[in-house]
Amino acid sequence: MQFYLLGPLEARIAGQSIALGGINQRATLGLLLLNANQVVPTSQVIDALWGMHAPATSRKMVQNAASSLRRIIAEHGGSEQDTELLTRSPGYLLTVPRDAVDLYIFQRLSKEGRAALAAGAWASAARSLREALALWRGPALCDLAETGINWPELSALESARGAVAEDLYEAELCLGRHHDLVSALEPLVEAAPDRERLCGLLMLALYRCGRQREALTVYQRTRKVLRTEFGLEPGRDLQELEHKILNHDTSLVFDRSAAVTASGRRSSDPASPTAVREPAPAPESSAPPEPAVPYPMPAAAPAARPAAAAVDSPSALLSGPYRTERKWVSVLTARALLTSVDDPEQIDGALKAMTAAVMEEGERFGGVLQGRMGAQWWVLFGAPHTRENDPERATRAALALQDRFRQRGPGQPPAVSLRVAVATGEVMMTYGAPGDTRPSDVIGGVLDTCQRLLEEVPAGGVRVCEHTSRVTRDAFEYAGADEPVAERATPPGTQLSDGFRLSPFIGREAELETLCRLLRTIRSRRRPHLVTLLGEPGIGKSRLVHELAQYDAGLPESARWLVGRVSPFGCETPLGALSEMVRGLLGITDSDSAAATERTLADAVDRLTASPDERAVMLRRLRPLLGLEEDDPAPAGCSPEAKAESFAVWCKFLEEIAAEQPLVAVLEDLHLADDILLDFVGYLTDHVGAVPILVIATARPELLRERPHWGGGKRNATTLTLAPLTREESGLLLNELATRYRERERLPSPPPGSRCADPDGFGAALISQMGGNPLFAWEFIRMYHDCGRSGAPVVPAGPEHGHPPLPQSVYAVIAARLDRLAPEDKEVLYDAAVFGNKVWVDAVAALNKRAPGDVAASLRRLEHLELLRRIRDKSVPDGVAYVFRHELVLEVAYSHLPRAVRAAKHLRAAAWLESLPTHRADLLAVHYELAASASEDGSADNGRLSGHRARRIRRPAHPPLAMPV
Template identity: 70%
Template sequence: MLGLLLLNANQVVATSRIIDALWGDDVPATSRKMVQNAASSLRQMIAEHGGPRTSAELLTRSPGYVLRVPRDAVDLHAFQRLNRQGRTQLVTGAWESAADSLRAALALWRGPVLSDLAETGISWPELSSLESARRAAVEDLYEAELCLGRHHDLVSDLESLVEAEPDRERLCGQLMLALYRCGRQREALMVYRRTREVLRTEFGLEPGRDLRDLEHKILNHHPSLELARPAPTAPGPEVEPEPKPATVGRHATAPVDAGTSAPAAGSPIRTTAEPHRTERKWISVLMVRARLTAADDDPEQVEQALEAMTTAVTEEGERFGGVLQGRMGAQWWLLFGAPHTRENDPERATRAALALQERFRPDPASADDADRPPSMSLQVAVATGEVMVTYGTSGGTRPVDVIGGVLDTCQRLLDQVPAGGMKVCDHTSRLTRDAFEYAGTEVPLAARPSTLNPELPDLFPPGSFVGREAELQTLQGLLRSIRSQNQPHLVTLLGEPGIGKSRLSHELARYDARAADPARWLVGRVSPFGSETPLGALSDMLRGFLGITDAHPVAVTERLLGDAVERLTASERERAVMLHRLRPLLGLTAGPVPAGCGQDPVTECFAVWCKFLEEIAAQQPLVAVLEDLHLADDLLLDFVGYLTDHVGGVPILVIATARPELMRTRPHWGGGKRNATTITLAPLSRAESGLLLSELTEHYRQRERLPAPPPGACSVDPDGFGAALIRQIGGNPLFAGEFVRMYHDCRLRGEPGVPAGPEHGRPPLPQSVYTVIAARLDRLAPEEKEVLHNAAVFGNKVWVEAVAALLENTSLDVATTLGRLERLELLRRVRDGSAPGREAYLFRHELVREVAYSQLPRAVRAAKHLRAAAWLESLPSHRADLLALHRERAADASATGPGDKAGLPTLHVQRKQRSGRASPLALPA
């Protein structure tokens, strides 16, 4: 118990957590009394043996105990402080100081944590977490040493570590770099091949991008692998472990010196100076301010409280994909969307804010406890907007500078929030209305329950199903086949975001509902935020089968699960094992291990879940839908593969919807498996897109009871606005729906609608569409994104020589990178008629080019357009209109003012737009 409390020193540890840690599943009836006796004994020992330096005290705090102890009295805290300090110094390029700090941190280790307890078989999560932190500190130390040119001294140590752990890619990369710098290129390449073989043989994986790039650079003797020392700096004070921004408001700076050329802490190969990278991004900012509510103002207690708050903000931010950008006093701010845009950044930021509020909600039971440390109430604000983000290196991932008015907006909101309250900006509110219950327009109360009804008639109007008849017939045939043959089948629906995967499965549900013997439908969704319950998608299915939600009491959930298992299994032994393995899916305690449980829990869990679904299908044909399988972890992916191979002769159709990223993690998904089909959904044709737009427009008009459009509004010139809109949506049904919804939302609020005439150019781009595309681009490797940005400067059609002329990074292989972008379905290669045998590339989607172009700062765009004009002039013959266009756009980008003047897509994000008359959506007949 003392060991557990020390691992969580100065934090409340619940009694239930102590009981679980001490006894696991074999809990004695008197466990709580035994914990109380142990606490009493600890208090007595502390009183007898505690000295001035270890002035600890064990306090009772609901719902358990807290061991208060000076932070410098626990070497774990000293390690964490030195480790944070070393990592910060590593990022800022202070390599000598980083090596000293990390070496001092690792010197505190004298063997495994709590080794005497570990010998008894205890394996707490905290122990494995600390071991992972130690390994990361070792890798950080070696990186600092490599930056200092000590590769000769490191080789033997690195070889021993890699021999023990050949699957740790960062260590292998560091050994490869050290061997290469020692002139042992052949051995460096052999390390790569051994690592690749281990990863492929044991895990079925290829090495990560960093390791592959390092091998390529070694083969080509790339100059970036040579040692580059930073300029010497004067010694300064010890680096603070917590980041401090330069200012609060429009400009927030991370704790990275913009003048350094340090490697990123997570990369073993970026050791030379690289240029800064700046881009325009839409992000969400979460600001948190803590207000101490206790009268006691002891500075040590205040420091402990703020350190606990920093830990909580970091944990909740990382849980939902945010980055802690800075702290000043008792205020913190996190970024969601930098460095990587996600389609739901506003929702992620709001969920993190609600989680922090719940975590620090005052406990009424301890309100009268005079000895308790200072408690806190939080003020929380979330704002969404466009910023300029600067990274320390061209391939860096941590922002060193963030500038934008959204920081001011969030700060003003925070100043208006009462203690314990929360507010979000107008953009965030409008983008998250479907995810949260709101009080008014600015105060989110709680997350809405997710809807897993497979029909969802309001979301998908029946008349708007266009262009997927062949795919629907294939699914209908498979549904009939599992019934007639009593065999399981796995069908994977692959496609880009919004292409219609979920809609297709919903249409199959509508078709099945009309059958004489409809199947039972169970739907599970892989959460983008992770899940506290193992295998959340299977948990959704189980809850759907039982008819329960999170609001049901535990006793009701227990009873319904027990009744279901009793109906499905006749054997008492099977019933006990099934209950033991299914209970964790509902967040229930697994309970004592029954006598029939096997030794391999994963294999037994697979068998139990498979048996459960098999027994359901034996009573009624079953369709199991797994949404967003590309987000699943290996355990769920393994189970889906296991299911169709091991289930008995019963009718089960497993439908998995996924994006193409699934094929990156599982390149052979479904290949060679019996009873498996993969359907890749292509974009709709222009005619189908026009029909879909018309159907959606009419549906919205009737639903909102809007007047019919004036005569002739749906028969415009094919080269007019309607045709431009069809080109923009690129055959994506989600984009079509968002454009139509944006237009009708404008009309309902009495705002100017979408312009109808071709003189207005393109319609404004809905924020949701922009975010989907930006998230896709942010998943590219840095060199791929750089090439795509330069290609966007030239317009829809581009050549290898043209992109190479714009690149500042002359080491990039442009032809190879354009080929990768083609395989990622962002570009399409075509023959160029201007020269025999010459090839050009077209953007597959017009909006991809627009978003890529919009991410370049205006000054960068102006310079690239001038460079493009110079390249055109250097050709033996060139088109004067293209030359004039680049010069005009360079002038526009150089001028101050709205970004859309320089070719940026105008985003529809504000309530007030430019003045103009609302006009009906004009579409081709």
Template identity: 45%
Template structure:
């Protein structure tokens, strides 16, 4: 009697199938065959035939009838030598059968033999044995019982053993150079089991050897995404090493004596949709051609590791800047000009990097800067424009003499063009080599620069739309010359015109907390959380308007944290101090210091204490390049002065965009209510939920802390806000 489990359950006698009974009888036979030559307890059989709660009272009797039926149909010659026998043996039954009469056992034996040959370095023999083993399968193990709803753990183990054998077979075929033959099988296996890293690696290798290296890397991307999303795991070392080998076109991936000619990633793609992400191996210059025609990389310097080039299509803003040295350079020698250009380039690099950008190239008086727009730095366009404005202002003081044209300028001056869009960016992971960018975006930016006058910053339409909430723009005389960036805003004036939608409850909470703070002279921290465009800034503006309508109620000190070092790490402290003292952005240092001195002496009775505070706080309002301030002393003096301000009259300190603040500022804001003393001070931090990802315990455990979470503004209200804001900006000169 032959038994077949690898497919629908079959019993074959003398080459003819034996008719089996109903589902319970077939399931009994199948379960006993899975545990052939071992005693199976009656309780285990009952659990295999019925769910625990579904077993009828007569379950044991039904099982006994199934065993009796099997003996009458299949095991009538149990006394003959070598025949299968169904025995009753405590605590249940045992099906005694010769292993070679069960196809599952034959499969395991041949698969083991194939693996042994593969390990011994005989892939041809291994492939033949494994092919024969896999040929025993006629479908899923016990397919008919599966259709009846049976799902034993043993069946999962059997199916996994088939996948293991299939992987061994594909490995043997790949070792024999038959990657085309197994490509289809591997693709189907990966589709059905994307978490089996060995199968995915074999598919990557097969695709690479078929000249489809981009497809091979895409397979890695898919399996990595599946592992991270479903299990929170990164691919194993073997798969990561394979990816790196494909990236570097490691010759170890090719078969001995063969030449691998991968299909170029950047072939002619006219009429095709460009790939979103493309990863390309580095192409080093060839110094010689071996006999097989494969290029040999040029020798590298000692200690230089072979690099790779990662090419990605990215959303970014590019800035092209040109500096003009002025009339002084005409009388200078070449060496002096070189020094001046080097100093200008160094200044531009420092400014660009302080705004989170990267200098991709500097050629003479022209520099190219890149500002990416990724998940953490979604404000790439704003940072690009602010950097360009900062560089323009550095080379040309707006308060000084006006800039002249290149043919007659009187001093160093810069001009810049900013374009936002998508381009191909080539970077070098693990290397200090700066990235490079190619594409129509760069050409458009270069064309825009040719229309920018000296001392000006122009941006494209896309950049203007992305930054109109933070930058003041004016129309250029020539519509093709883009928009002229005039200066940066600390807040979006259009928000003042937008309606407040469904925020009455939040306003009441803020009013109640302010009243509590004023009545009890107890500082309180309020965190206002909300996604972009949820109306955080608009809510705080309305709160300020309603509070300040009643004279003497409270004073507001507002600052906005920027996502880059535009001024200094103490920029927010300086904004709040300047707001209280009435210091304007254009005030000369002497006037700013005088306003600070008057404000401090009005709050402080002690002449000695007032002198110490003014001395410590002066760097915030009138920085002295010749004297470096002590940040700790400045912050301590600022905190003490804030306490005095709140004692004079209840104060509301607002830090907008707190999620962009550095850790030092966040520490100060979070602890301000505990260090300010018994004063009526309400501290409001407006932030995106990103703040909680950075500071999971923000405000936790503090006695006087509240969090307000703003839901998204309804679509209709959002459209209205956008319309009104656009109307305001259109009216700006």
């Protein structure tokens, strides 16, 4: 595990960023890393986080933060890498290898560079110092500083960074790189004219460039600042340097055999306080000069961005540290107005507190604070990973922010008026490094849309764009077309969606019979059973559970059904789903007071147990689940004894309920659950007594990534994986859905010639698009008919018109799945999409310059994840090729590549095909044609060339790829 302090706080393992939690956890980790391998008192942590405004529960909050950090480190194998967070009186001790923290690597490289500088090894010194400065990605812990944290250690680090930069410039001067240094030093001296060493370095660089007058002007400006602001004259070294410039001292002229320092003294001058030795001849000193590194270092990326139109130079686009993608995101923009504050220091403090609030609410719902300007903030949802519900997450964060600032309490800034807008659309996102969680650049019209929308928002209001409004109406109450006012009283999913109601139950009869048989078995044999339903989003897991409930309702004695949903927003307790089930058992609603909840719980416990001791223990372990105590019911890091007691009590409680009536407990989206809930589900069916309990968990295949042996070896466990519907089942579903939707909406029959006109033709055209997923079928049906109802032309029939646009919900599901891939596998999938539906190892290896063995391993992993399918093909080497299991995966992967990158990759693919002893002209033409169409407007030279070559060979009929609508 690697930790990064020189910029935003990050922890990475194998290049992947690790989620560190909220502000308190991140600040605690940052402070412990600054003081790594030494005990930090709890009082020091409290003072660093809150200063004089520490809340009464601050010690408990620090304990919770430490427990969560300890769990994160343990989950990622911290102890195996000598990284461990220990409790040591009077506080905490974070043990971590020094080479695992960029700060300590910076200090080591700085020390090595200064030693080389003192020894006269200029090139070695410059190399070490440059590597040290390259570790900086922005001001140290800048994400924490943005929230108002201002620790003395951060100022000290910035000073150390500046001193190392000055050492580097001195080494660069000794190597004769004065021309490169002038442009780097001028803005720094302009910003800090009182730094005499910087001033001397710039004076010497200017003099060696033949700019004597400008060098003297720099001296006079620095002298004026020192005299005016501090009443001081420049130091002796700077005065002597000015004197030598005035007298054209020959010692200032650069000579490889006799380098001079910034003070203008030769290394042989024993009076020089910074005397240096003449550099010994070495091969490295004759190397071509390297560019000087400017200070401060850029926060995101070290060099200029490659031009988007440079298609004729693929290497400029396909190499370097940048990663650029086209993606759909939701953008939250908030602007504050402080109406009763005039003092700038008060405004500064208020805005820092609000920045912390915006960051906290954004992170709570999965967003990333992208930037702030004055009293306006931008939060991205969909960076770095797309989620299916990014518009809903952004809207929830917007409403939470308004609620937070309406309830003004102690510590809240006075008289805050907040306006919030949310918009969803496509952007270009660029990352400076593979593991970055925050893009360095975001470009797209959705930002302007969000800004325009913000201008129309009244004080205290929230507005969303048309698209965000359309996809979130199931989750929120809307006062107008674009004004969400509150979350719906009924949580999403408890009522059937339109697609759920209209879709016929097709293709899952065997799985339903298995569940019905298990339900009958737990009744007759009175024994528990765990069923896990696995499948991709929209494949029909919840529908299958619904059908089982309908079957159970028709039995003479129906079971008691409980449903708990694991929140996808990370804003509930780890046991929120269990809490929801207990509330449902006891009939407790959110409107019940704490006193009423307490009475209901006490009555239930009295009915279930007669022993006073058991009653006391059960109450103690159930009360936190109902929010009657502040402490978590089973916090991370609690003792094994406390965890075991909680599990035993909850198990006993459900057992007693099931003894009265058969119980079916449904846990939705278990793949999102915290370890504590997963542990309890596994514990329940192993330890509950002989009572009829059927536990049904719905989850995506990611569950097996976290728990590879889930359900394996358990006596009472079954796992059902829902496969896509067959082509015949998909056709039946599409035709029935189209008919029912038209009847419900009272839509006229589609016009002749459209895909909607003929049910059979309509189904055949979309079967490959839906890929056996019922949710995709519903979204395509709704898109087609809504398009026709709105007066816009429906998508015409015939393959020559290409594919229809993708519904945004379908695009988001697929994009979220791709974003969960490892970076190397994602790159291989993108390159496979460039080649089209069929690809093989040598083709991908030629496109991304990776070893064939690595590409083959990635292709096998993508096959295991059911994104690709292996086929036998004698026309390719080794006779093994891969095709996309779902053509929408190909389209979404291809759509993520910027057009310039697509063009560069197609040209590289074409060049590789032409280098083969034999090649297919049609494949070559496809790549040249797509390279031409991907060029910005077809007017570039490379665009004309590619198009001309494609037409000379043969212009293929290659349908355009779909984009979301």
